[in-house]
Amino acid sequence: MAADLSNTFAALADPTRRAILARLALGETTVTELAEPFAMSGPAISKHLKVLERAGLIARGREAQWRPCRLKAGPLKDAAGWLEQYRRFWEESFDRLDEYLRELQSKEKPQPKEKKNGRKK
Amino acid sequence: MAARSSAAMQPAERELVITRVFDAPRELVWKAWTEPERMARWWGPRGFNTPVCELDVRPGGAIRIVMRGPDGAEHPMTGVFREIVKPERLVFFSAALDEEGKPLFEGTNTVTFSEQGGKTTLTMVARVIKSTPKAARNLDGMEIGWTQSLERLTEYLARA
Numbered sequence: 001m002a003a004d005l006s007n008t009f010a011a012l013a014d015p016t017r018r019a020i021l022a023r024l025a026l027g028e029t030t031v032t033e034l035a036e037p038f039a040m041s042g043p044a045i046s047k048h049l050k051v052l053e054r055a056g057l058i059a060r061g062r063e064a065q066w067r068p069c070r071l072k073a074g075p076l077k078d079a080a081g082w083l084e085q086y087r088r089f090w091e092e093s094f095d096r097l098d099e100y101l102r103e104l105q106s107k108e109k110p111q112p113k114e115k116k117n118g119r120k121k
Numbered sequence: 122m123a124a125r126s127s128a129a130m131q132p133a134e135r136e137l138v139i140t141r142v143f144d145a146p147r148e149l150v151w152k153a154w155t156e157p158e159r160m161a162r163w164w165g166p167r168g169f170n171t172p173v174c175e176l177d178v179r180p181g182g183a184i185r186i187v188m189r190g191p192d193g194a195e196h197p198m199t200g201v202f203r204e205i206v207k208p209e210r211l212v213f214f215s216a217a218l219d220e221e222g223k224p225l226f227e228g229t230n231t232v233t234f235s236e237q238g239g240k241t242t243l244t245m246v247a248r249v250i251k252s253t254p255k256a257a258r259n260l261d262g263m264e265i266g267w268t269q270s271l272e273r274l275t276e277y278l279a280r281a
Contacts, residue, residue, distance in 0.1 A: 086137055086247065086249075087137055087139065088166065089165070090137070090245060090247070091139065092165070092166035092167050093166065094141045094163075094243070095167070096163040096164075096165075096167065097143065097163040098141075099163075100159075100162045101143055101144070101149060101153060102144065102145075104145075105144075105145060105149070
């Protein structure tokens with residue numbers, strides 16, 4: 001069965017967690033190293049890491065002190081890929097809608113060039 | 122010239138928001154969304170066509186669309202209209218189906234139309250209810266891209 005993407009989306013909703021993932025994309029690292037750029041305590045970072053781990057986005061080593069963090073790409077690809085595809089579906093459809101509307105209007109009634117209408121809001 | 126467009130992802134809510142300005146009166150844009158023969162003209166990515174497009178435009182009315190890709194593969198979709206407020210708001214549930222007719226993803230789409238000075242601003246909010254990783258591969262022939270803050274990260278992933 002296909003995995004539900006809910007956890008992935010929830011994990012990605014937080015900017016700190018996205019930054020952590022971006023850092024991990026450069027390579028495996030430790031919690032201490034991860035915490036550095038965020039001006040955050042170790043425990044605070046650990047919380048984020050737990051969320052990411054539960055979402056299957058990262059894996060952590062076993063060694064008690066060191067516990068290196070590593071990125072797992074699968075769920076991320078699924079999530080980003082899916083939304084991106086869906087967005088593109090609509091964007092491309094809307095491109096075609098735009099063309100279609102132009103075509104209709106040039107046929108139905110040759111319109112005078114757009115009249116400036118002041119701004120009304 | 123080209124219509125302005127913006128898109129944003131809100132991962133937490135699994136929402137996709139797309140805004141587009143069309144150089145056409147709202148009434149016409151509305152027709153393009155609610156008359157099957159008109160919708161079939163623009164539905165789907167470039168290179169796709171829409172051999173089946175059935176819209177029963179009333180609350181509870183069914184939507185049935187079959188899209189055909191450049192490779193000849195068919196992508197069926199079903200849906201139900203939830204809310205119709207002519208000519209300003211359209212809400213429909215939709216599900217894209219795989220080759221066995223099972224849903225790949227399901228979502229609710231809210232489309233609003235507003236007109237200023239002869240142009241129509243369309244805002245579409247697509248809220249995902251359910252999706253499967255397979256859905257990402259549903260639309261063959263479409264280039265896979267990456268967005269926003271994930272961009273650099275995913276470039277790396279693509280190479281990894």
